[in-house]
Amino acid sequence: MKKLIFALTGLTAFIVVHALAEEEEAPLAPLEAGSVSQEDGLANWAKIHEVFSHPRCANCHVDDSGIPMWSGPSYGKTRPHGMFISGGETRIGIEFVQCGTCHGRENSPTPHGPPGNEVWLLAPAEMQWFDKSSQEICEQIKDPERNGGRTILEVAEHVSHDPLVHWGWDPGPGREAAPYSAAETTDSILKWQAAGAPCPSAE
Amino acid sequence: MNETGNHMQLKVNGKEHEVEVEEDMPLLWVLRDELGITGPKYGCGITACGACTVHIDGMAIRSCSMPVGDVFGEVTTIEGLGTPDALHAVQAAWIEHQVAQCGYCQSGQIMAAAAFLEVNPDPDDEAIDRALSANLCRCGTYVRVREAVKTAAAKLRGV
Ligand code: FES
Ligand code: FES
Numbered sequence: 591m592k593k594l595i596f597a598l599t600g601l602t603a604f605i606v607v608h609a610l611a612e613e614e615e616a617p618l619a620p621l622e623a624g625s626v627s628q629e630d631g632l633a634n635w636a637k638i639h640e641v642f643s644h645p646r647c648a649n650c651h652v653d654d655s656g657i658p659m660w661s662g663p664s665y666g667k668t669r670p671h672g673m674f675i676s677g678g679e680t681r682i683g684i685e686f687v688q689c690g691t692c693h694g695r696e697n698s699p700t701p702h703g704p705p706g707n708e709v710w711l712l713a714p715a716e717m718q719w720f721d722k723s724s725q726e727i728c729e730q731i732k733d734p735e736r737n738g739g740r741t742i743l744e745v746a747e748h749v750s751h752d753p754l755v756h757w758g759w760d761p762g763p764g765r766e767a768a769p770y771s772a773a774e775t776t777d778s779i780l781k782w783q784a785a786g787a788p789c790p791s792a793e
Numbered sequence: 794m795n796e797t798g799n800h801m802q803l804k805v806n807g808k809e810h811e812v813e814v815e816e817d818m819p820l821l822w823v824l825r826d827e828l829g830i831t832g833p834k835y836g837c838g839i840t841a842c843g844a845c846t847v848h849i850d851g852m853a854i855r856s857c858s859m860p861v862g863d864v865f866g867e868v869t870t871i872e873g874l875g876t877p878d879a880l881h882a883v884q885a886a887w888i889e890h891q892v893a894q895c896g897y898c899q900s901g902q903i904m905a906a907a908a909f910l911e912v913n914p915d916p917d918d919e920a921i922d923r924a925l926s927a928n929l930c931r932c933g934t935y936v937r938v939r940e941a942v943k944t945a946a947a948k949l950r951g952v
Contacts, residue, residue, distance in 0.1 A: 674926035685913050686923035687905065691853045692840035695863055703839035703858065 618750060618776065620743050621784035631785020634778040639724045641775050642731075644768040646758035654715040656681060662765055664702075681712040697762025705765065707757045714738065728789035742787055746779040801861060805830065806873025816862030820854075821845045823861045824870060832871035832900045836929070843928030846901035847871075853908035871900035874907060883907045886945035894932035902928050906942050914950055916942070 626634070641647060645668065649659040656677035661668035678685040693710035697703075716736050719727045730736045737745060749755055749772055758768040770778075782788070803810045805828060812827050819838075824830040824847070836844035838857045845857040850866030875881035880888070883906045893899045902925065909916070909924040916924070921942050930938070 674923050676923050678923075686920060687909065687925075687927055688852060691846075692855050692858070692927070694859055698839060698858060700839050702841070 618747050621780050623784055626781045626785040628785055628788050631782050631788045634782040635728055637778045641768050642727055646761050646768045648720045651713045651717055651719045653718045677712040701764040705762045707754050709754055725790050725792045732787055742783045746776050750776040804867040806869055817860045819857050820859045820861050820864055821856035830870050830872055834897055843901040844898050846904040848908055851911055853905050882948040883945040886941040890937045890941040892934050892937040892941050894934050898930045902938055910946050910949055
């Protein structure tokens with residue numbers, strides 16, 4: 591248990607540094623409320639949803655089973671991560687095999703080698719949106735209980751600054767990147783917010 | 794000495810080593826080819842088999858894919874886990890259950906199991922499978938691996 595505490599302490603230290611690094615970035619300014627129409631707001635949500643529901647994003651926004659998903663041209667249907675992997679409650683696999691055992695600081699240059707980033711972890715279970723509809727994810731993104739405790743502006747800042755989110759646009763060889771870019775997605779979130787954060791009706 | 798390389802210090806199995814290698818050389822290459830530590834094995838080179846597993850500050854790492862420049866602490870290989878006179882509990886359990894067949898994957902299995910038991914001292918079958926399913930064994934020793942992990946866990950807990 592000593593090592594678990596050590597590992598968690600290390601992770602906590604990293605997350606604090608990571609959070610401070612996010613804070614150091616220039617804060618985003620919200621657009622004037624009402625300056626974007628409902629229609630444009632919904633169009634911007636559609637773009638945000640394309641990003642958030644893309645496998646590079648959604649495959650790690652999984653439920654409390656902690657089982658990440660795999661998908662891509664060579665996988666056929668989206669499927670659970672191979673090797674019986676679970677990130678567990680810690681979301682970094684400490685209780686089984688740590689994500690960092692295989693996922694290093696950079697993407698493997700070899701096709702089917704593990705992707706990597708300076709930090710590799712699952713989103714918290716309450717932020718699960720894998721397999722949810724556009725309307726459900728839209729409502730979730732507005733709910734601090736299920737979006738990591740963020741305002742919409744903070745969600746935009748998270749997309750704008752977080753290195754693991756940015757990995758979605760630089761996922762290494764053999765993986766399709768998320769659509770648009772971090773900057774375009776941030777811009778869409780600000781416009782969606784200015785339109786009053788409208789959500790599509792249930793499908 | 795490698796003229797274009799970088800001078801690096803590496804602590805392995807309690808001993809300081811100086812190596813002159815490129816920072817992006819995989820740790821496994823440094824261990825095997827530079828230091829002659831051949832317990833960790835090369836299987837796949839892309840973290841898909843576990844044969845190269847070592848510890849860095851107690852955490853299991855696939856040494857085939859970790860650039861030596863990213864090594865963040867002391868490295869332990871199977872050679873440093875225990876000694877013939879004082880086996881690590883996992884090694885002793887492996888012998889008790891005669892886990893090894895050809896043996897090629899076994900140092901990786903043992904290192905993975907030892908790191909796992911440090912954080913999960915009383916695992917059930919599912920936890921053992923989750924922890925060790927990424928360590929492949931072409932000889933199919935999985936059933937004995939699971940039993941040996943349980944024996945080692947009990948030994949480490951003092952029961
Ligand atoms: S050789 Fe490193 S995981 Fe296969
Ligand atoms: S004992 Fe032969 S590969 Fe595992």
